[in-house]
Amino acid sequence: MSVMFAIVSLLTAPPTSSKSVCAIGRAVLADMRPWGGDESYLETDPDRSGLMKLCPDLRDALPKGYRAADADARSRADIHAPVPGPRPVAAYIYAVGSPVMAADGRSATVEIVCTCTGLCGSASRSRYIRTPQGWRRQGKPRMLWVS
Template identity: 55%
Template structure:
């Protein structure tokens, strides 16, 4: 029996299809060469792609690490604190892809939280081709802080 997800305005999609697209989304994360700063939220207890597809936590792109408690604490520092400054952290959380009823396109929300006064929400659009899923254009900003 396949696990399915449904969302208002979108059809149900089997978890296999969601995870297949999720693998592409993870691989599409912007390149990072700053190790120790860029993370992807992989905690399966939190809502998002990694809850539905926990195996993707082992397929992070170069330059990214799985978010841990230290990274979450650093990313949550939004005002200067007394004493030595800790290294900044940027954590991306990938939402569960919302696949269109016809199965040919999908949108994925990626949010970031980072040290200082920064964060963002971006919408990525993907289309299914004969060769699999591919991103369609540049991401669209939903919000920026």
């Protein structure tokens, strides 16, 4: 009986449109605050960020204080051990995952992974709910791991 319930639930759940997913993505980007001063980046490569693959228009809607990650920032963020010579300028790169909609279409979760220079990195998950004013984060992000 539970298999039948699952099938019926999937068939009657509201469709997840790219418009809804991108609206959630805009809300996520609006909530982001830079960490690392001038060296905060947003991953805009669609092969490295689920949100940017689904919503390419958001690549041009970077939050204040963020720049698009480039090869230089990625190479600095990938340094996780001491290197000879002067210490490189730290880079903090945030990749926003694809929003995962609840079956009822009224809420979604989004994960953000940060890769940064040194022994540094983190991932968090936030829940967004649909309100009459649009998508809003519910509560604070939940830390999944930190290094």
